[in-house]
Amino acid sequence: MKKLLVLTTALTSLAFAANADVTVMSWGGAYGEAQTEAHVKPWAAATGNAAVMVDSDNPAPALKAMVEAGNVTVDVASVEYADAVRLCDEGVLEPIDPATVKPGADGTAAVDDFFPGAITECGVATDIWANVFAYDTTKFPEGPKTVADFFDLTKFPGKRGLRKGAKAVLELALLGDGVAPADVYATLGTPEGVDRAFAKLDTIKSEVVWWEAGAQAPQLLADGEVAMTTAYNGRIFGAAVGEGKPFQIVWDGQIYESELYVVPKGAPNKDLAMDFISYATSTEGLRAQASNISYGAPRKSSNIEPIIYKDGKTDMAPHSPTNPANMANSLLTSSDFWVDHDAELNERFQAWLSQ
CATH class of the missing domain: 3.40.190.10 (Periplasmic binding protein-like II)
Structure with missing residues (x-):
């Protein structure tokens, strides 16, 4: 269908x-x-x-x-x-x-x-281009500053926007859990690593607003439906520089390809x-x-x-x-990894969403 x-x-x-x-x-x-x-x-x-x-x-x-x-x-x-x-x-x-x-x-x-x-x-x-996360500076004048902050609902309360799919979301979860960029795909290539990524996502699951089209991410931020959101960096640039929105990209933990x-x-x-x-x-x-x-x-x-x-x-x-x-704490997307694991990880992701 x-x-x-x-x-x-x-x-x-x-x-x-x-x-x-x-x-x-x-x-x-x-x-x-x-x-x-x-x-x-x-x-x-x-x-x-x-x-x-x-x-x-x-x-x-x-x-x-x-x-x-x-x-x-x-x-x-x-x-x-x-x-x-x-x-x-x-x-x-x-x-x-x-x-x-x-x-x-x-x-x-x-x-x-x-x-x-x-x-x-x-x-x-x-x-x-890069998957990044961004926030409204009028809501958080001092930051977030790191990828770990995206998962910190105590220090930075509010809804989170995430792209509805496994790719870049599982990597973000591991980066937010302290896995070094050089170790992300080795970790994600193990059952324990996949479990770790989903466990990190569990910490914010109740506060997530899922988006599917690139235009939705900056719109969620502009409408105040989320406190911060992942997004394609060009979308946030267009909203911030092109339209004057008070949006700030956090480059820590960017996932580029x-x-x-x-x-x-x-x-x-x-x-x-x-x-x-x-x-x-x-x-x-x-x-x-x-x-x-x-x-x-x-x-x-x-x-x-x-x-x-x-x-x-x-x-x-x-x-x-x-x-x-x-690029200080950035991750280059592994196309080889996703060619090999896309189907199984998205199946696991969909099952997790329905839980």
Whole structure:
């Protein structure tokens, strides 16, 4: 039923895109807007092709449903790293030849210009983003300061917002319980470690408001429905800097990874999709996206000069997951771990939710 719902929602949102030469599916909100302004509109202008952006709460399940149904209506999608690897292994995605990815502005080959691992068999990274938690400074003028504070209902009372799923939530629980980032996946790979993560979540379960779409997290905070919430860092940046909301990110315990552009098997405009990805992930394309939202650019040549927000004055460095000051107690998501354990841990998570 869930898969059918995802597919139905995706197809409904795509109805107006039937005449596009390239249809890109992404996450909506500030993120989708950033990719539209940095990639979709400029590529269309440069090539003369029609391009359109459509939104999804999570493009990966929608893509898989389309391919399995034999009714693929998007050409490019933006998916999380682990999903790109898993879907590629499952035969859902088209391979991408690294030679088709543009060299850096200085001529450096793409495979040397991108950060390690940013070009995979079926995907090219567009940004480095993070799961963080944030709070309203009018409610907590002095902090929280650490990931442990997220779980401290005595010192920082109030509801907590959490994404409804195992990924990044179980890691956050272990980080909040004092597990060092270097030990998180080794711990989570054991039955005892999984039990420990859920035991930590038990300490706040009665106070959790679950969110599923990225736009919900800052809205929960703005509406006062939660005292603090996990969120995609770009969503909080957009609300704080773009809309003037009194929100503050706590970078301690951030869980970061890459987002990738992929092409589904059976994409109606495969060749144009590959051209779009090459254009979007160029030095200039990635700088343009990073100037529209506070996610790090995943290739070296895009970061040679400071990146300034579209307001023309805000230096994006302090707001980026890749800023050294923001990475002191950070965790790089293990795509290998989630490719291997996603099904079992989400099954355990759903069982825990129903208890």
